[in-house]
Amino acid sequence: METTIIVILCHYSNTSSPVLNVKNLASSLEYYINKLGFKKNWEWGNPPDFCSICRNKAEILLCEGGQGNPGTWLCIYMENVDGLYEEYKKSGAIVAQPPTDYPWNMREMLVKDLDGHCLRMGHRIPETDETA
Template sequence: MIGLKRRLISIFSFSTYPFLMKIESVIPILYSDDVTRSLAYYTQVLGFEEQWTWDDPPTFGGALTGDTTIFFCKDDQGHAGTWLCLNVENVDEYYTAIKEKGAIILSPPEDKPWFMREMLVKDPDGHILRVGHNIECD
């Protein structure tokens, strides 16, 4: 098994495929019926900071928390119902904080067999946020 792992690493290394480049970040672009409403939900309820908006009224905008950015686009990109996985330090504390602010909670935090404690949150455009943290495995 270790030999196979080393072989796969060498097959897919940057030196073997020099056209591959390091990806510095991935920023999801979520469909939004109303960018102002989306930014308000993510900032006032979920704890993000508004980063910027484009146009008046906004047709594109960004929200930021730590090193994580999410873009919102009115009508042109994507569709409702995208799922995102957000890893946090403590999902139970986050749950309490956002529940008090009116978050749309689909399921409260619970331990999962894949060694995560997770909850599901829905945003006004129908996107689902799978929020959780790692738990110890036996």
């Protein structure tokens, strides 16, 4: 079962595409595709040093040795973080923290990529007396 990923959209646009700086585009592409379930939209350069990947409506741009900064954090919202966690355990993704409930009414997990970028992935949970 594929987990649906939802992105929060900007007021001025219907898309938001962060740029992540990577050391090796080919290795990063392989990780995002084979471990995280993204698909390649396009790549640019000869040899390629810039590309677009997506999973559902979540798009990320990867740039080798250029744009972006190390250690970037992204928040990606979805319907079921636990289903995605099970998928990522099987694929061998780098899960830095399993799904955890937080007082800000979110259930989130932290996933790292090969360059140390952190994908904070989660879904809303109902308010309780403690979080209201």
